[in-house]
Amino acid sequence: GESVGLHLPTLSVQEGDNSIINCAYSNSASDYFIWYKQESGKGPQFIIDIRSNMDKRQGQRVTVLLNKTVKHLSLQIAATQPGDSAVYFCAENNFGNEKLTFGTGTRLTIIP
């Protein structure tokens, strides 16, 4: 079946630096790509999404880039803060239905 995967399972970043979390996907028919953040002991929390007809989308301190040619998605977090420590998941979706396919997650650790 189709899968969504991540290049790195863990990432350590100095506080104040920028973080880049990568994700590879295999379903070229996916319409939506979404990033979620999960803090320890909590449910995932929506960060940002991007549609397949876009290359870039910006939010507050976050930017998502989509490269459909190589089926690659990335989440950039600017000026990383201790509160950014969490596991980050990418997910993909077809046709706006309920069937989100999640990646395995990347743990982001902030070094003080």
Next chain:
Amino acid sequence: NAGVTQTPKFQVLKTGQSMTLQCAQDMNHEYMSWYRQDPGMGLRLIHYSVGAGITDQGEVPNGYNVSRSTTEDFPLRLLSAAPSQTSVYFCASRPGGTWTGELFFGEGSRLTVL
């Protein structure tokens, strides 16, 4: 608003026992779903509902039943628990209308089957 509330937060079962994980949302969301999260794997969709009285299977539905008699509630039933169902279960909801990719998740129910 409480958002999405899951109970219980922790549960230990013996193989063959049955139980129901409760999920309630107070946001009048049309869509609700159940996911399971296992170590080293992403969340996987078990069942979902697009409205009261309507449910459908996700990626891993075997061993689980659901029903949606009201907009607010979406319980997940394990009829005969197996060790393979040891996992953290998340309920999620979203409003109808334009899909934004945003699901609202509960805080999870950790289930251990011995």
